[in-house]
Amino acid sequence: xxxxLSIFGVLFLMAVAGGIGVLAIFWHFGQDLPDYTQLxxxxxxxxxxxxxxxxxxxxxxxxxxxxxxxxxxxxxxxVDAFVAAEDKNFFSHPGIDFASVxxxxxxxxxxxxxxxxxxxxxxxxxxVAKNFLLTSEVSYERKVKEAILSFRIERAFTKEHILExxxxxxxxxxxxxxxAAAALRYFDKSLDEINIEEAAYLAALPKAPSNYHPVRxxxxxxxxxxxxxxxxxxxxxxxxxxxxxxxxxxxxxKERQSVDTYRADYFAEEVRRQxxxxxGENMLYDGGLSVRATVDPRxxxxxxxxxxxxxxxxxxxxxxxxxxxxxxxxxxxxxxLREVETPNDVPWDKAVVMxxxxxxxxxxxxxxxxxxxxxxxxxxxxxWKEGQTLGPAVNNPSDVLSAGxxxxxxxFTELDGEELPPNTYGLRQIPEVNGALVxxxxxxxxxxxxxxxxxxDMSKFNRATQARRQPGSAFKPFVYLAALDQGFTPSTMVLDxxxxxxxxxxxxxxxxxxxxxxxxxxxxMRLGIELSRNLMTVRLAQTIGMDKVADYAERFGIVDDLPQxxxxxxxxxxxxxxxxxxxxxELVNGGKKITPTLIDRIQNRRGEVIYRRDERQCAxxxxxxxxxxxxxxxxxxxxxxxxxxxxFQMVSMLEGVVERGTGRRIRELGYPLAGKTGTTNDSRDAWxxxxxxxxAVGVYVGFDDNRSLGDQEQGASAAAPIFKQxxxxxxxxxxxxxxxxxxxxxxxxxxxxxxxxxxxxxxNVIWEAFKAGTIPSSNDNVIDGGDxxxxxxGAEGNTGGVSSPGGxx
Numbered sequence: 001x002x003x004x005l006s007i008f009g010v011l012f013l014m015a016v017a018g019g020i021g022v023l024a025i026f027w028h029f030g031q032d033l034p035d036y037t038q039l040x041x042x043x044x045x046x047x048x049x050x051x052x053x054x055x056x057x058x059x060x061x062x063x064x065x066x067x068x069x070x071x072x073x074x075x076x077x078x079v080d081a082f083v084a085a086e087d088k089n090f091f092s093h094p095g096i097d098f099a100s101v102x103x104x105x106x107x108x109x110x111x112x113x114x115x116x117x118x119x120x121x122x123x124x125x126x127x128v129a130k131n132f133l134l135t136s137e138v139s140y141e142r143k144v145k146e147a148i149l150s151f152r153i154e155r156a157f158t159k160e161h162i163l164e165x166x167x168x169x170x171x172x173x174x175x176x177x178x179x180a181a182a183a184l185r186y187f188d189k190s191l192d193e194i195n196i197e198e199a200a201y202l203a204a205l206p207k208a209p210s211n212y213h214p215v216r217x218x219x220x221x222x223x224x225x226x227x228x229x230x231x232x233x234x235x236x237x238x239x240x241x242x243x244x245x246x247x248x249x250x251x252x253x254k255e256r257q258s259v260d261t262y263r264a265d266y267f268a269e270e271v272r273r274q275x276x277x278x279x280g281e282n283m284l285y286d287g288g289l290s291v292r293a294t295v296d297p298r299x300x301x302x303x304x305x306x307x308x309x310x311x312x313x314x315x316x317x318x319x320x321x322x323x324x325x326x327x328x329x330x331x332x333x334x335x336x337l338r339e340v341e342t343p344n345d346v347p348w349d350k351a352v353v354m355x356x357x358x359x360x361x362x363x364x365x366x367x368x369x370x371x372x373x374x375x376x377x378x379x380x381x382x383x384w385k386e387g388q389t390l391g392p393a394v395n396n397p398s399d400v401l402s403a404g405x406x407x408x409x410x411x412f413t414e415l416d417g418e419e420l421p422p423n424t425y426g427l428r429q430i431p432e433v434n435g436a437l438v439x440x441x442x443x444x445x446x447x448x449x450x451x452x453x454x455x456x457d458m459s460k461f462n463r464a465t466q467a468r469r470q471p472g473s474a475f476k477p478f479v480y481l482a483a484l485d486q487g488f489t490p491s492t493m494v495l496d497x498x499x500x501x502x503x504x505x506x507x508x509x510x511x512x513x514x515x516x517x518x519x520x521x522x523x524x525m526r527l528g529i530e531l532s533r534n535l536m537t538v539r540l541a542q543t544i545g546m547d548k549v550a551d552y553a554e555r556f557g558i559v560d561d562l563p564q565x566x567x568x569x570x571x572x573x574x575x576x577x578x579x580x581x582x583x584x585x586e587l588v589n590g591g592k593k594i595t596p597t598l599i600d601r602i603q604n605r606r607g608e609v610i611y612r613r614d615e616r617q618c619a620x621x622x623x624x625x626x627x628x629x630x631x632x633x634x635x636x637x638x639x640x641x642x643x644x645x646x647x648f649q650m651v652s653m654l655e656g657v658v659e660r661g662t663g664r665r666i667r668e669l670g671y672p673l674a675g676k677t678g679t680t681n682d683s684r685d686a687w688x689x690x691x692x693x694x695x696a697v698g699v700y701v702g703f704d705d706n707r708s709l710g711d712q713e714q715g716a717s718a719a720a721p722i723f724k725q726x727x728x729x730x731x732x733x734x735x736x737x738x739x740x741x742x743x744x745x746x747x748x749x750x751x752x753x754x755x756x757x758x759x760x761x762x763x764n765v766i767w768e769a770f771k772a773g774t775i776p777s778s779n780d781n782v783i784d785g786g787d788x789x790x791x792x793x794g795a796e797g798n799t800g801g802v803s804s805p806g807g808x809x
Contacts, residue, residue, distance in 0.1 A: 042132065044068055044168050044178070046288030046605050050271050052295045053448075053600070057261045059268035061275075063285045066177035067184070068605055069191060071164035077196055078179055079163060080237035081203035085228045087124040088235055091159055095125045095150030124166050125150040127206075131169055172202060173209025186214060188254045196238055197246040200228040214253035222251040262297045265345070265456035267449075270465055271598050278611075288605030294446040294598055294613075299439055302729045303449035307437045307699075308347065310722030311454050314701065315431030318710060319384030319391065323405035327352060334368060340406050343457035348408040348428045353401050361397045363409060363425060371409065371423040373397070378427055388710030400427070430454065433709065435701040435719070436464035436577040437726060438596075442585035442696040445594035446613070447578075461704070468574040469702060473532045474678025474687040474715070475558065475571030475580075477587065477650055479541050480529055482552045484646035486544050488783075490653055490768055491755025491776045494528055494536040495784040496520040501566065512538050512570065515679070515714070522782045524755040526768070529653045530661030532677060534570055539785035541569035555593075555641050556583040571678060580689055581698030587650050588674070588691045590742055591642035644742040645771045651739050652769040654690065660752075662716050663688065666724045671736050673727060677715030682708045686718035693737050695730060699723045746770050754779050 047062030071079075083090050089097045122130070129149035153162060172182035179202055183189050187198050194202075204212055204224040212221040226247050233243040271293055275284045283289065327336045329352070337352050351371065355362040361378070363371040381400045383391030394400055401407070409425035431454060439449040452462030461467070483492070497519050501510050512534050514520075519535065520527075528536035541549050549569055550562040558580060559573045582596045602611035620632035654674035657663045662677040675690015675697075684706055689698040701718040702709065709718055741747070749758040750768040756776055758765045 042165060043288075043605065044165075045286035048275070048284050048287060048289040048291065050268055050291040050293055052262055052264070052293055052297050052300075054297060056297050058264045058293065058295065059272065061272060061284050064177040065175045065181050065185070066168065067180035068168050068178065068288060069180045071160045071167070073191070074164075074167055074179065075191055075194060075199075077199045077237075078167070078191060078194060078202065080232055080235070081196075081199040081228055082124070082163075082167065082179075082206075084231040084235045084237055085200075085203040086127070086206060088231070090124050090163075093123060093125075095123065095152075095154035096147055097123050122146075123150065125153055125162055127170070128162055128166050129153060132165065170206055171209065172205045173213065186253050195246075196232070196242055197225065197229065197249040197251075200232065200246065201225040201251060203228045214251055218251060225251060262300075263345075264295050264297070264300045264450075266452035266462050266464065267293065267295050267300065267447075267598065269456070269460060270450065270452075270462055274598065275602075290603040290607075291599060292601040294448060294600055295450070296448040299449040299730055300451070302726055303437045303439060303451045306722050306726040306729070307435060307451045308454060309725065310699075310718075311431045311433055311435055311701065312428070313721065314433055314709070314713070314718050315429065316380045318388045320381035320400060320427075321384045321429060321432070323353075323401070323407050324350075325406045326402070326404045327406055329354065329404050333364060334366065337364070337366060337406060342408075343430075343455045345455050345457045346408065346430060348410050349425075351407055351409045351425070353403055353405040353407065356397050356401055356403060358396065361401055369423065371411075371425045372421070373401075373409065373425050373427055377412075377425075381427055388708065388713070430458070433701060433703055434459075434463055435699065435722070436462070436467065437697070437699050437722060438464050438577050438581040439695060439697045439726070439730070440581060440585055440596060442589045442594070442691060442694065443592075444614075445582060445585065445596045446600070447596055447598050448695075450578075450598070459704075463700065463704075464577045466576070467700070467702075467704075468576055469685045469700060470571055470573070470680040471558070471575055471580055471687055471689075472571040472678035472680040472685060472715070473534075473537075474676050474689050475553070475573075475575075476529060476532065476537050476569075477654060477676055478552045478556060478558065478583065479537055479544075479549050479569050480525060480653065481587070481642055481646055481650045482548045483525070483540050483544050484649050485643050486548070487774075488525060488540075488544075489755075489770055489774050489776065490524065490526040490649055491750060491770075491779065492525045493522045493755070493779045493782045494525060494539055495782050496523050496528070496533050496536050497784075499535050499538055499785070510567065512567075522779075524753070524779075526653050526656055526755065527753070529676070530656045532657075532662050537569055538566055539783060541566055542785035543783050552642075556586055558583045571680065577698045577700045580687075581696055584675070584689045584691055584698065585696035586641055587647050587654070588693065588696060588739070589647075590644040590740075591640055591647035592636075593639035593641050645744045648739070648742050648745055649769045649771075651691075652767075655739065656766070658690070663690070663720055665716065665720055666690075666727070669724065669728050669731070671727070671731050671734075672738050674739070675723065677720060679714040679716075683710060683713045684708055686713060686715045688715050688719040688723040690723060690727075692727065692731060693739050695727075697723055697726060697730075699726075741769075744772055746772060746775065748775055 044066055045064050046066050046068045047060050049057060050059040052058050087097065126146050129146050168178040171177055174185050176182040176185040180191050182202050183191050183194055186201070201221065204221065211217055212224050214221050229243050229246045232238045233240065271291065272284065275289065275291065279287065324342065325340060327333065333352060337350060340350065342350055349365060351363040351365050353361055354364045354370065359375050361373040363373065365371055375397055378397055378400050379394050382394055385391055408428040408430070410428050412420050412424050412426055414420055434453045436453065437449070437451045438447065440447045450464050452464045453459055499512055503510050514534050515532065520533070523533065523536060546564040546566060546568065550564050553559045553562040558575050562568050562573050578596055582594060585594055586592060597613050599611065600613050601609060604610050616634050616637065618632060618634055651674055654676055655672065657676055658666050658673050663675050666673055671692055673690060673692055675688055678687030684702060686701040686709055687699065691697065699719040699722045747767050748770055749765050750756055751758050751762045752764040752766045755768065756779055
């Protein structure tokens, strides 16, 4: 008996000593552990998504592709699969599963010396402790810390919260973090669509995602999935019938396709820059923002196509600069062709010239098939020469191409109604010229489409927002608008004659001229803008004063600080396509201030709106039952930049540019359209900016290195065709809506050359817009720039000051 008591005493002392030892270990390693309470408010890194106006996905930004889903929205089948596979006693253990630890210890002792990997017994709670608070270091010290933190986490949080952390944080391969992202990645499904066998596959991945790829390691992946299904059956999470059905199901991965995605590279990159400026990179890449952009995918597609085709058309007018490269056709030419690097967003095929005949070129395509380029499709490819000039005519395919040349080609099945032989291609080249197109809602400033260049892969530089270029004559409408606000009318006569001004000591004399090199004498302001007369614009600016011109340039957002020198009236100050398009939008909307915007709304990861473009409040819009009543009117808090009547007069004059002036090639579209061409010195920049009543569009074309487009190129030839193509496609199928006439405007039939009310027998008659009391009775008064205090034009009831035709000319 004494011996028995002694044994029990020894065992008791050993137990006490062991307990003390364990407590000592826990006390030692429990010092300075990470603060587990941070898990209560932990927000995992979640991707930011940018959606177009119609909901299409245009961009995702993330360091880790994760979609956060609260535990209440995670289906039971997913929870059951992970619990069965990873921690069957999760809902009952205190953080550590002692039975599993003992079983693992016995197994590891038995496997000693066998070279087998030690068996683990980590619970889901332990994995949360390791993934969130510790490193992945393999050591007993880390395991002890992991155990201590697991106990603390279990005491502090519910099982549901621990599962939420685990299922949203765990890495499941292929860049997918969390079960929601993995469901999309492997099965193209949202979590609520996942079935038993798919949930089992996801639960098979945590141990070694790379070992269970559904394609590369299909058999191993399916075996592991079936093991998880078996575990779910053992734990009675599923029935025998469900298990049999799941086991029999094939393991088929599906590429993500269900999300409506759309490519708008320049637009998406500009949105990204704005988000970084507003919230910083951490919020962009980790914050899980949901961004609703203003882009309209249909208009963006039209914009991209119109700009690309317009740049290509210009480029073809100026000749062929040679192939991409030349390769040896011996051996494997397909592989050599494949190795030639080209941008991903160029809309053509890559090919190699196999043979050059007398009337056609034979091509080899990446697919291994052959094609042909007939001689008539090569005649445009005269050699490019310095100064945008052309070499001799093409009479033979060998004048353009040689065997082994790697080129771009475009497939044609028909041309101008003519059906072409199979495998007919046309020669293409990436243009050196570049440009931009911006389309926006003129009433709100919402940017509906923006293309910043030919290829985003080749250059991320956005020429719509980052290229500062001279607008040339596209600036003139704001000189004329300032004059209209000063009491001038579209019928005011301005002298078109030589103009010389001394610029000061050592600067010489400034002698502006018209594009045509001619002088036309007294002409109406309408003719001055329709035919883009430089000399009239300069005289008008001198008359009203460059301080007023600078004021209008700044208030319409074109230039922040316009130098008050006369050359600025001809568009010498630099601006961007975005800013100039917005200024034109402010003309057609009645002179109201707008701010171009690419983002309608931003929500945080919880769905809370943290930014809204339209900040107007509408109390009458809340909790309203609709009974066919009229919708409430929101307040219009836009700043009035100019007299609405003056703005309409300017719109009418710009409509004349399309009807009779430098933009008349656009007239055939048959819609009410208005706009203005712009060409700078030496044809370095070409513009057309204009609008319909509800759509403002700006087009810019030019070389990034600012060289000349060529002697014969101007806004009407390089930019207007792009505007025309865009507007034609954008407005297709819509009704022709006239420009809205504001109160106080009288439309009067006038003789176009004189601007006076039409008389019986007049032939050249147009409608002119006048403010009340300004219909001219004569045109004897001519503005020559000599009287900066001019305020009238001999209108009805107006006898303001008039300048004489002396002045400086």
